[in-house]
Amino acid sequence: MKEQRIGWGQRLDKIMTPMFIAGVLFCVVAFVLSFTLAPLVLGAQVDTPALIGGQMVTNKLLLSQKIFYFHMPVAVVSMASLLFTAVYGALFLRSRKRKHDIRAKVATEIALVFVLMTMVSGELWERFEWGVWWTWEPRLTTYFILMLLVIGYFILRNAVGDPERRATYAAVFGIIAFIDVPICFLITRLVPSGVHPVVFRTDSGLAPNMLVPLLIAMLGFCCIAFALYRYRLRTELLLARTEEIKEQLELEGA
Amino acid sequence: MKTSVAKTASNSIAADQDAPAIFVKKLSKAFGARKALDNVSFSLPRGSFLTIFGHNGAGKSTLLRILATLARSSGGNAEVLGYNLVQNPESLRAHIGLISHKSMLYLDLTAEENLLIAARLYGVGAMNDGDSSCADFARGNNSDCAARVNNLLSAVGLTSRRHDVVRGFSRGMTQRLAIARALIHNPRLVLLDEPYSGLDPNAVVVLDKLIAEVRESDNKRTFCMVSHDLQKGLQMATHVLILERGRVALFGERASLGDDNISKCYYASLGIQDDSAKFKDIMARPQDTPANLKGDFARPKDTSAKPKDTSPQANLSAMPNDTSVQGNLSANNDALARSTSQQNQGKEALR
Amino acid sequence: MSGSKGVSAFKHYRILLAKDLRQEFRSKEMLSSMGIYSILVLIVFGATLAQTSAKVDIVQMSSGLIWALLIFTSLLGLNRSFAHEKEDAALEGLLLVPMDRSVIYLAKATANLLFLVVVELIVAPLFYVFFLSGSELSITLPLVVWPLLAGTAGIAGIGTLLATIAINTRGRDVLLALLFIPLAFPLLYACVSATTVAVVGGAAIDFAYVPALALAMGYDIVMLLVSWLLYDYVVSA
Numbered sequence: 001m002k003e004q005r006i007g008w009g010q011r012l013d014k015i016m017t018p019m020f021i022a023g024v025l026f027c028v029v030a031f032v033l034s035f036t037l038a039p040l041v042l043g044a045q046v047d048t049p050a051l052i053g054g055q056m057v058t059n060k061l062l063l064s065q066k067i068f069y070f071h072m073p074v075a076v077v078s079m080a081s082l083l084f085t086a087v088y089g090a091l092f093l094r095s096r097k098r099k100h101d102i103r104a105k106v107a108t109e110i111a112l113v114f115v116l117m118t119m120v121s122g123e124l125w126e127r128f129e130w131g132v133w134w135t136w137e138p139r140l141t142t143y144f145i146l147m148l149l150v151i152g153y154f155i156l157r158n159a160v161g162d163p164e165r166r167a168t169y170a171a172v173f174g175i176i177a178f179i180d181v182p183i184c185f186l187i188t189r190l191v192p193s194g195v196h197p198v199v200f201r202t203d204s205g206l207a208p209n210m211l212v213p214l215l216i217a218m219l220g221f222c223c224i225a226f227a228l229y230r231y232r233l234r235t236e237l238l239l240a241r242t243e244e245i246k247e248q249l250e251l252e253g254a
Numbered sequence: 255m256k257t258s259v260a261k262t263a264s265n266s267i268a269a270d271q272d273a274p275a276i277f278v279k280k281l282s283k284a285f286g287a288r289k290a291l292d293n294v295s296f297s298l299p300r301g302s303f304l305t306i307f308g309h310n311g312a313g314k315s316t317l318l319r320i321l322a323t324l325a326r327s328s329g330g331n332a333e334v335l336g337y338n339l340v341q342n343p344e345s346l347r348a349h350i351g352l353i354s355h356k357s358m359l360y361l362d363l364t365a366e367e368n369l370l371i372a373a374r375l376y377g378v379g380a381m382n383d384g385d386s387s388c389a390d391f392a393r394g395n396n397s398d399c400a401a402r403v404n405n406l407l408s409a410v411g412l413t414s415r416r417h418d419v420v421r422g423f424s425r426g427m428t429q430r431l432a433i434a435r436a437l438i439h440n441p442r443l444v445l446l447d448e449p450y451s452g453l454d455p456n457a458v459v460v461l462d463k464l465i466a467e468v469r470e471s472d473n474k475r476t477f478c479m480v481s482h483d484l485q486k487g488l489q490m491a492t493h494v495l496i497l498e499r500g501r502v503a504l505f506g507e508r509a510s511l512g513d514d515n516i517s518k519c520y521y522a523s524l525g526i527q528d529d530s531a532k533f534k535d536i537m538a539r540p541q542d543t544p545a546n547l548k549g550d551f552a553r554p555k556d557t558s559a560k561p562k563d564t565s566p567q568a569n570l571s572a573m574p575n576d577t578s579v580q581g582n583l584s585a586n587n588d589a590l591a592r593s594t595s596q597q598n599q600g601k602e603a604l605r
Numbered sequence: 606m607s608g609s610k611g612v613s614a615f616k617h618y619r620i621l622l623a624k625d626l627r628q629e630f631r632s633k634e635m636l637s638s639m640g641i642y643s644i645l646v647l648i649v650f651g652a653t654l655a656q657t658s659a660k661v662d663i664v665q666m667s668s669g670l671i672w673a674l675l676i677f678t679s680l681l682g683l684n685r686s687f688a689h690e691k692e693d694a695a696l697e698g699l700l701l702v703p704m705d706r707s708v709i710y711l712a713k714a715t716a717n718l719l720f721l722v723v724v725e726l727i728v729a730p731l732f733y734v735f736f737l738s739g740s741e742l743s744i745t746l747p748l749v750v751w752p753l754l755a756g757t758a759g760i761a762g763i764g765t766l767l768a769t770i771a772i773n774t775r776g777r778d779v780l781l782a783l784l785f786i787p788l789a790f791p792l793l794y795a796c797v798s799a800t801t802v803a804v805v806g807g808a809a810i811d812f813a814y815v816p817a818l819a820l821a822m823g824y825d826i827v828m829l830l831v832s833w834l835l836y837d838y839v840v841s842a
Binding site: 322323324344345347348350351352354356357358359360361362363367371372374375376377419428435 | 612616617620621624627628631632689692693694695697698699700701702703704841
């Protein structure tokens with residue numbers, strides 16, 4: 001059973017480097033496409049004109065919209081990672097296996113990286129599109145809260161001494177914190193704010209020539225996130241293994 | 255559900271009378287690399303008194319906490335009083351009592367309130383579910399619950415302090431009340447987690463006496479004590495378990511093992527040379543009097559490894575001389591006098 | 606799920622709740638600290654608003670202020686709510702009792718809710734006297750009761766779970782705030798919005814009050830349910 005798990009892991013470890021490279025390539029392609037394929041004029045394509053194009057249409061404003069092709073996929077990946085945190089947290093609570101705790105922790109680490117990227121890109125966007133550094137807009141606020149929750153997750157882990165208790169608390173907190181994710185995701189549907197458009201919907205919100213670079217970027221970031229996750233997980237599992245061997249040696253030496 | 259305590263107790267006794275008090279097979283507790291318990295197996299008959307010795311971090315407390323259902327094992331099988339620890343912890347909880355160095359009492363409530371809360375939570379004397387509201391601690395004198403509390407209070411010699419807030423109690427009094435709280439539901443397995451730590455010599459004597467009384471009150475009651483102290487631990491033990499790095503270094507009946515072997519293994523588990531001459535010296539001394547408690551316990555001078563051991567010694571060396579200890583005991587310790595004068599009533603309560 | 610000796614979960618709940626109330630009645634620790642702290646916050650509000658009062662629309666701001674006060678005051682109380690349980694390992698004693706452990710959560714959350722309500726009953730009139738007595742309030746003012754109640758229940762519900770986590774951590778006071786405020790944020794947002802609408806009145810009452818209140822209650826229900834389900838793991842850890 002254990003051997004099987006390692007076998008699986010080895011297979012995944014083999015593909016993680018190609019995956020990382022593929023992810024980067026996808027992102028580069030998406031980056032190029034976002035400038036070549038996606039049109040500059042936005043107001044007409046996005047069917048809530050008030051949000052971006054409704055304000056004055058200048059050259060600068062249009063170029064900074066390219067951030068969107070980076071910002072939105074990164075945000076989606078961060079939320080997906082948090083889903084893994086919650087799922088592995090639940091698995092840990094059921095099984096009490098340390099491997100689930102390690103996976104939950106690594107998933108949250110990836111989530112933190114992507115949350116920070118989202119926040120930074122969002123900040124740039126805000127500055128250039130809206131001319132302010134901060135606004136208390138619902139999705140922005142809930143996402144900011146999400147960032148605080150992810151940071152809180154790690155502070156909580158550091159504040160608990162006993163490893164099993166730490167894992168339990170982290171799992172519980174990861175599950176509760178995840179409740180904020182759907183709120184954050186749905187908030188633009190619940191509270192129309194005019195700043196964040198609803199991108200995924202049945203009546204095609206985005207024109208295909210904008211959707212294509214977006215989806216390629218999303219695929220790219222998913223690959224990168226997964227590869228990073230495997231890299232980190234391998235390190236963590238090796239660390240745990242080392243610890244085990246050390247303990248074993250100490251026991252036999254005595 | 256109008257089942258009385260006695261009724262339920264007798265029913266379940268019939269069901270698992272033959273099962274050993276503690277049956278542990280290949281029990282292990284690990285999280286990640288650290289193994290707190292590793293393949294521990296033993297079986298303890300009913301009515302025995304097991305003392306668990308071991309170095310700090312040998313897994314003594316972990317084992318006790320697992321037996322008390324406060325921690326979960328990560329492997330192996332354990333049955334306590336015939337109940338499976340993993341599958342049926344809730345039924346088991348009704349039959350175990352834990353006395354630890356922490357009192358588990360609410361310090362802002364009175365002695366009586368503490369016992370009443372515990373009694374009601376355990377459903378002691380839960381004959382009248384309808385009107386025995388928990389809000390009226392004072393009312394309901396006629397109920398079994400109040401009678402049980404009264405008996406226990408007198409058994410531990412705290413009747414006169416029943417309406418006093420626990421915060422004002424001495425360490426010894428608190429510990430006595432903690433014992434009463436742990437025994438409120440008449441548990442069939444009593445777990446003791448270093449009950450002597452932090453007690454002054456008087457309180458140690460009183461505690462000894464109390465435990466002896468509880469033991470006499472029911473010869474089927476099983477005890478399991480974790481101890482740092484060889485003398486105190488062996489005083490009442492019928493069985494001995496020595497843990498070393500989470501593994502069983504020695505288990506068996508004290509009589510068949512022989513005190514020499516026990517001491518050898520005990521010192522080996524501490525990583526210290528056998529000191530059996532001194533050990534014999536300890537065991538040869540008469541016990542149960544505060545006077546001989548004062549003697550320097552022949553203990554390895556490994557104070558850094560076992561800091562907890564030093565506290566009773568420090569307490570003892572602070573005493574000016576033997577007579578003052580004894581004087582102290584007879585003059586000031588009303589509790590001891592009380593517990594002897596009310597022995598009959600007390601014994602009944604402990605039953 | 607009930608105890609093995611026929612003590613119902615509800616009876617366990619009553620015993621534990623009565624125990625908490627009695628303890629508080631005896632020591633008055635939480636109520637006095639929360640009460641005095643909230644009055645101090647009012648004084649701070651007085652000082653910080655003293656220079657702006659001519660310009661600022663205090664009625665529009667008042668519900669935000671009162672929620673700021675409630676969040677910080679509740680943090681103080683929640684931090685203390687497990688002090689007695691931890692002091693001499695009394696919580697461990699409860700874990701030894703054959704009962705459903707989520708009852709411990711419900712009883713503690715109820716006790717915290719009651720203490721917070723008492724504090725609110727003290728603070729709300731004072732707040733009115735200090736800041737609102739000169740202003741004209743909407744006739745819909747009584748409607749503030751519902752968002753206040755929904756918010757307080759949510760605070761007690763989320764807070765009790767997090768306080769149980771925080772008692773076993775290093776630097777528990779800060780940690781509780783750090784975990785609690787982000788988690789309570791959506792609730793706070795909804796409650797402030799509903800309370801403001803009720804205080805200010807006008808046309809907004811028709812379309813904004815109910816959705817905000819519904820959001821608050823929805824969040825309460827989800828959070829309480831999840832906390833209740835997960836509490837066994839937390840308290841047993």
